[in-house]
Amino acid sequence: MPDEQVSVSVGDRILRLTNLSKILYPEADFSKGEVVDYYVGVASALLPRLMGRPVTFRRYPNGAGAAGFFEKDVSRHAPDWVRTTPLPTPGSSANRDIAHFVRIEDLPTLVWAANLAALELHVPQWRIGDDGAALPPDLLVFDLDPGAPATIVECCRVAELVREELAADGLEAWAKTSGSKGLQLYVPVSTTDPDQTSTYARALAGRLARAHLGSIVATMEKRARPGKVFIDWSQNNPAKTTVAAYSLRARPQPNASAPVTWHEVEACETVPDLTFTAPEVRERLEADGDLLGDLDDADHPELPPVD
Numbered sequence: 001m002p003d004e005q006v007s008v009s010v011g012d013r014i015l016r017l018t019n020l021s022k023i024l025y026p027e028a029d030f031s032k033g034e035v036v037d038y039y040v041g042v043a044s045a046l047l048p049r050l051m052g053r054p055v056t057f058r059r060y061p062n063g064a065g066a067a068g069f070f071e072k073d074v075s076r077h078a079p080d081w082v083r084t085t086p087l088p089t090p091g092s093s094a095n096r097d098i099a100h101f102v103r104i105e106d107l108p109t110l111v112w113a114a115n116l117a118a119l120e121l122h123v124p125q126w127r128i129g130d131d132g133a134a135l136p137p138d139l140l141v142f143d144l145d146p147g148a149p150a151t152i153v154e155c156c157r158v159a160e161l162v163r164e165e166l167a168a169d170g171l172e173a174w175a176k177t178s179g180s181k182g183l184q185l186y187v188p189v190s191t192t193d194p195d196q197t198s199t200y201a202r203a204l205a206g207r208l209a210r211a212h213l214g215s216i217v218a219t220m221e222k223r224a225r226p227g228k229v230f231i232d233w234s235q236n237n238p239a240k241t242t243v244a245a246y247s248l249r250a251r252p253q254p255n256a257s258a259p260v261t262w263h264e265v266e267a268c269e270t271v272p273d274l275t276f277t278a279p280e281v282r283e284r285l286e287a288d289g290d291l292l293g294d295l296d297d298a299d300h301p302e303l304p305p306v307d
Contacts, residue, residue, distance in 0.1 A: 013081065013108035017115045024063040024117060027252040030278070035248065036114040038256075038278040043107050045290040046246040052127035054087055054101030056241050057113065058120035064250040068119070075100035077116070082109055085128050090239070103128070119248045122241035125197065134238065137197045138300060140171075140187040141242050142205070143178070143232035147217075147225030152275070155183040156268040158208070158216055158229040163262070165204050169304050174295050175265050177274050179249035179257035183265070184242060186292070190300040194238045201233035203306045245292055246281065254278040259291035
């Protein structure tokens with residue numbers, strides 16, 4: 001099949017897009033062109049979630065049903081107008097001490113990334129400072145991961161418990177689906193210690209696991225997880241990333257990580273209640289606006305000390 005190419009104007013850039021008819025989600029007959037169109041449609045809500053943060057791509061050039069790969073260093077194929085920031089990558093599997101991470105902060109860069117079949121966009125819970133170095137975390141995240149036969153329904157019940165613990169410490173949480181199996185909670189915070197968010201999250205997860213032995217675990221051991229919800233506190237490690245809100249996921253269907261209300265969390269009784277495809281996420285955005293729109297402007301209280 002010939003390599004299809006089309007030149008399009010995006011903002012003040014001319015981009016060459018390729019193979020737009022290629023099916024990237026075979027079960028849904030969802031093409032690369034539809035992936036690009038989805039990202040354009042949610043850009044107003046997605047870009048604030050990426051702003052100022054280094055983005056790690058998870059690319060699937062042969063579609064979501066084939067093997068994908070993570071990519072941090074985009075310098076090999078990025079146009080000169082794509083903004084990148086060199087950051088340390090200790091322990092990199094690519095044996096690089098520095099990687100040039102992309103900064104997706106405008107629509108042309110987002111469309112360029114989608115054209116690379118970067119279906120998933122992952123970011124850390126910290127931003128890059130004016131000097132190009134990592135700032136302390138501004139978000140705390142809890143990644144609630146169900147071990148089968150537990151599902152997102154059980155994650156919702158655990159999310160309510162996490163929310164209560166946070167409220168007792170004067171902290172507020174925003175919820176979103178992972179777009180895969182679980183649920184994730186974002187908590188705006190302020191700290192000067194890059195490790196404090198992990199320390200706090202680990203302590204909270206441990207308390208809940210001890211109080212709910214039959215339904216919650218806070219350990220990395222997979223053998224401990226069946227039928228329970230793993231509160232993954234480790235996503236707060238500054239070296240780790242979490243899928244961005246509104247990002248697609250490489251699942252059989254073109255599901256996306258969707259912000260949800262606490263009413264939806266409380267009312268969730270079945271997996272389909274909180275499973276959203278790309279078209280559904282766009283419909284929700286048009287009907288309800290960005291449910292994370294006030295996250296950045298929310299108070300960022302200091303984390304309390306951990307005993």
